[in-house]
């Protein structure tokens with residue numbers, strides 16, 4: 433499943449579609465501590481987290497993860513959103529808990 | 543032998559809206575230079591952690607990156623408070639990050655261990671009241 437297809441699945445709120453829509457999602461990664469995400473983040477992963485700030489967007493780009501999915505109704509703050517728009521990074525959001533989202537995406541990409 | 547390239551970045555303290563900009567810029571430049579993906583990842587992780595530490599713990603500083611034929615050398619120098627016990631600071635899980643910074647997702651105490659792990663050469667010098675200089679090298683092959 434590609435980033436664009438996940439955006440269009442109707443399962444998530446699309447905060448920023450980004451310009452990497454043809455990228456294949458290869459894995460799901462869950463973590464809220466940035467320096468752990470920095471070293472463990474999986475390339476091409478959908479990163480499910482409750483951290484919605486500019487640093488999340490930076491870590492996603494530096495680790496080559498494919499998109500961010502904000503869980504638990506968390507919102508991306510204004511600097512984070514501006515950064516995501518500037519970098520063309522995909523950000524989705526959901527009211528669901530992290531595990532539920534991760535499982536859902538895992539099933540979609542398997 | 544071709545010339546090496548030097549990049550210099552001023553990192554401002556306590557400015558999270560710009561934190562990570564220097565690392566992102568280096569990543570983009572290395573990509574344009576055709577540096578191998580795995581090497582870029584090592585440089586990105588090591589440099590981002592150092593850059594963030596300067597923002598959080600040292601009120602900013604200067605990062606100098608030199609790309610030569612053989613390696614990428616990063617020197618991160620700050621005039622912050624310094625580190626009283628480097629061995630303790632290097633321990634995974636040790637962090638003095640304040641509450642407001644932890645709320646942003648920092649403070650796992652993994653930054654310095656990541657920097658050591660992802661660089662091929664790592665050196666840290668620090669004097670309390672004077673500042674901290676971290677030097678890291680990532681080999682190009």
Ligand SMILES: Nc1ncnc2c1ncn2[C@@H]1O[C@H](COP(=O)(O)OP(=O)(O)OP(=O)(O)O)[C@@H](O)[C@H]1O
Pocket residue numbers: 466467468591595596598599600620622623624625631632636637638639647648649650651652653654655674
């Ligand atoms: N440049 C620096 N100046 C002063 N103190 C520093 C500096 N870098 C690190 N430290 C000290 O070393 C500790 C450990 O740093 P480390 O990067 O491993 O963890 P952290 O920054 O607290 O959290 P994390 O990096 O996991 O988000 C810091 O909490 C701080 O006390």
Ligand SMILES: [Mg+2]
Pocket residue numbers: 467591594595652653654
């Ligand atoms: Mg740190």
